[in-house]
Each structure stands twice: as C-alpha cells, then as structure tokens.
Amino acid sequence: MSVPGATRIAYTPERLLAVAVEVFNLRGYDGTSMEDLARATGITKSSIYHHVRSKEELLRLAVSRALDRIFAVLDQPAARTGRAIDRLEHVVRASARVLVDELPYVTLLLRVRGNTATEQWALERRREFDRVVATLVARAVADGDLDDTVEPRLATRLLFGMLNSAVEWYEPARADATADLGAAVWRLASAGLRRRPAGS
Amino acid sequence: MSVPGATRIAYTPERLLAVAVEVFNLRGYDGTSMEDLARATGITKSSIYHHVRSKEELLRLAVSRALDRIFAVLDQPAARTGRAIDRLEHVVRASARVLVDELPYVTLLLRVRGNTATEQWALERRREFDRVVATLVARAVADGDLDDTVEPRLATRLLFGMLNSAVEWYEPARADATADLGAAVWRLASAGLRRRPAGS
C-alpha cells in the first residue's frame, strides 16, 4: 500500500528503535506487542524481525544507548577534577542535559524492572552509577561543603530521585521555566526552596 | 496437596490482594500473569477467579486503596488551615508516612502507565492531587515564605518527584537514617543540602 509520490520511509535499526522506544514508553515494554510496533512503524511484524532479532534486542539497544550517555558524564574532566561539591554540581547538570537530550531512552532505562537478562544488566549498571555519585556526595560532606545532617546515601537518592522524576513530566516542546532542568534541580538541592530573610 | 498440621491459608480478597501487589511490583503489572499469581499464592488460577473477577480488579483495588490514603492527607485539619508553608510541610510529611505505611500499594500506583481504564482513572486522580499541592506551593510563594525564583509547578514536581522516588529504594526493614523520610525530604526541599557558614 505504498503511496506514489510519498517516499516510503527506509527503516534503519536506528529509526526503528526510535519508534519502538516511543511505544515502549507509552504502553510499557511488557504492555507493547510486536503487533503494536508494526502498527506504529507502518510495516509488518515480520519486517521488523528483518531489522532486529527480537523485541528484547530493541530494549537492549535503547537502554545501552541511555547508559552510554549517562556514564559518559562521569568521564568528563569537570566530573573528575576539582572540589567534590563542584564535581557533583557538574554531574547533576550534565545528567540533566542527558536526560533532556535523550529523554525517551533515559525514560525507558529508568522504568526497567528486571524481568529479563537485559533488564537486570541495566539495573546493575544504574546501581554502579549511583555508587559513584554517592561517593562524591560523601566526599563533599567530608570537605565540609555539604550538610552532614542528611546521610550521603539518602541525599544522593533524593537528589537523583528529584532529577529522574523529570522523565514523568518534562515536556521538551515547552520552552518554559523548565528549560534548564539541571539548574532548577541543583538550586533546589543545594539551597532549598525556603526564602531566607537576608543574605544569600 | 494440603499439609496436615500446617493450617492452610484462608484466602480473603484482602490477603490475595497483598500477594498480588507484591508480584505486580516485582514483575510489573503487564509482566505478571495469572499463573505467576497462582504460584505466589499457592492456589490455582481458577481459585483466584473465585475471589476476584479479573486481573484488572486486583489493580483497581490496589490503586484505589493507595489513592484513598493519599487523598485523606488533604482532608486532615493541618492540611486545611494555617499558613500555606505549614500546610505544605504537613502534606509532605503525611504523604511520606502514607508512602511508607502503604509502600506496596503506593509503589504500584506510581508505576501506572495508562493502558487500561483503571490506570487512566488512577492517573487522573494523581493529577488532581498534584494540582492541589501546586496551588499550595503557589500560595506559599505569594506569602513570601518560598523563593519565587523557582516556578511553583516545577517546584511541586521536583518536591514530590523526590519524595515519590522513595518507592524505588526505601527499605522498611532497615531502621536507619531514612526512618523519617518526610523529615529528610522536607529538610532538603526547604533548606537545601549546602552547608552555610553561619546562622541557620
């Protein structure tokens, strides 16, 4: 049923992945059937299997892309040198950029439950990331730059819980106050919301 | 295959629900089959259908329980009278208590995607809750008690994103620093993590 004059989309694994991830995020990975993907792409189930081995491969491609981008943050110079508090700020802001730039992929990653081998691997890598950040928070506390009344591990989880929650509500279309997500998160996490009478 | 001497668990809808919610949270609602529930309960699929009409009914029972507890927070006197900032603090702390006390049910509620009519109803009620809280935040800003540099709606989302993230990591077994989740969340959200040289 090709339309004359309208060029048929040539599916690459990359483009197929983009469509699949959208549907996964809408319906959930388990709630999405290959038939759903067929409808969304405009080709049949069989044609999809020409590009990928399995439904799980699509998941693996998606979460590994998200993980690559997120771990790249930890390799940036600003995350590896300087005062712990400044490195932490950089990790938060750069992670926020990754979240926004790769929103569908990061969203899928953050919703992984652990049903398949792929999902368990993704969960393990996420824990690895959390451990690195928790170490950074602990160091900032030791440096006297962060309050020591909130336990480092708890602080880390609240900090990234706040940031990661953005996958549930961030709308890239709107160029509103949420434009710089990282700035907002860092401001709230470091200074808090409460207005102070005088001084900073 | 009943064991003599070991009293067979008498299943009530309530007890069945508790088991089902555990499995739903482990595998995801869509990733859980009635056969999975049969294994977890120790009775057959057919027996489960003696207690509930459908798999979706289990979901509905679970999320409505969570929603009831959460909306009850807004009806408490401390959430309805006094300064907006104090009402907000109470809503955060009371919501944290609900999250902890009803952890499996709240967890399931927060993971709903919208595939079924039940799920869409749950999402709509969650948005309703968010709107009430956002109004409270806006009022606290107007009162001059909250900083006006972070937009109220964004602040609300970050605040509850932080709190709700607890369903991903909170462990009731451990009576550690996370014992009072609400206190930790409120402290971080209001005062921030950064250590200040002098004064409060």
Added chain:
DNA sequence: GTCTATATGTTGATAGAC
C-alpha cells in the same frame, strides 16, 4: 526489505466436578 502464512507457546478467563 517487505509481504502472507503459519508454527508454537502463553494469555486471561470459564465450565463444571468435588
């Protein structure tokens, strides 16, 4: 690279005996 047709297992749910 896409299609039709199909294999093979699993799904949510029901019928009816005990």
Added chain:
DNA sequence: GTCTATCAACATATAGAC
C-alpha cells in the same frame, strides 16, 4: 473454596515468496 480441563485470543518468532 479449590481443583482439572479447556477455550479463544494473542504472544513472539520463523519460513519462504516476491
């Protein structure tokens, strides 16, 4: 209240023509 047996629909995935 639980069971065995079964259903129709749908799942992932494959075979092979064009």
